[in-house]
Every structure is written in structure tokens, then in C-alpha cells.
Amino acid sequence: MKKIFSFLVLLFTSFNLFAQEIEMADKMRSEGKIWVVVGVITIVFIGIITYLVLLDRKISKIEKNL
Structure with a gap:
């Protein structure tokens, strides 16, 4: 029961994260810096x-020499 409750809590909090707008990303996209x-x-x-x-x-190469 505890695992199911934890799963549901994490599931519903993740839905909340998708709904948020990120201003920094929108600004970078509009300025072309993205x-x-x-x-x-x-590159990294x-x-x-x-x-x-x-x-x-x-x-x-080292393994073949041994």
C-alpha cells in the first residue's frame, strides 16, 4: 500500500511540473541563444x-598484450 501511495504522489507531482512555463527557456528561444x-x-x-x-x-590493446 505504501508503494502505491508513493507512486501516485510522484505521478501527480510530475504532472504539475509539465504544466509550468519556463521563462528563461522562452527568452533564450526568442533571442536565438538556445x-x-x-x-x-x-560539443560536450x-x-x-x-x-x-x-x-x-x-x-x-592492453588486454590483447596480456
Whole structure:
């Protein structure tokens, strides 16, 4: 019963979060700055993926030598 109550409380609070307007995002969208944010996030994501691929190659090379 406690799990069901907790689930329902979390469910209804999440609906409230979707209904809120975010002024900062609207302002950034109207000024075109949102694309700067998207670009920075994309560059960081690509950097992390590149690092993980290179790290995987190094680890695979070390495993083959052992």
C-alpha cells in the first residue's frame, strides 16, 4: 500500500511540473541563444563519446598484450 501511495504522489507531482512555463527557456528561444546552448551540449557530448571510444581502444590493446 505504501508503494502505491508513493507512486501516485510522484505521478501527480510530475504532472504539475509539465504544466509550468519556463521563462528563461522562452527568452533564450526568442533571442536565438538556445542554439548556443544546444551547440555546447552537442560539443560536450561528442567529446565524451570520443574519449570513451579512444579509452576502449586503449583498454582493448592492453588486454590483447596480456
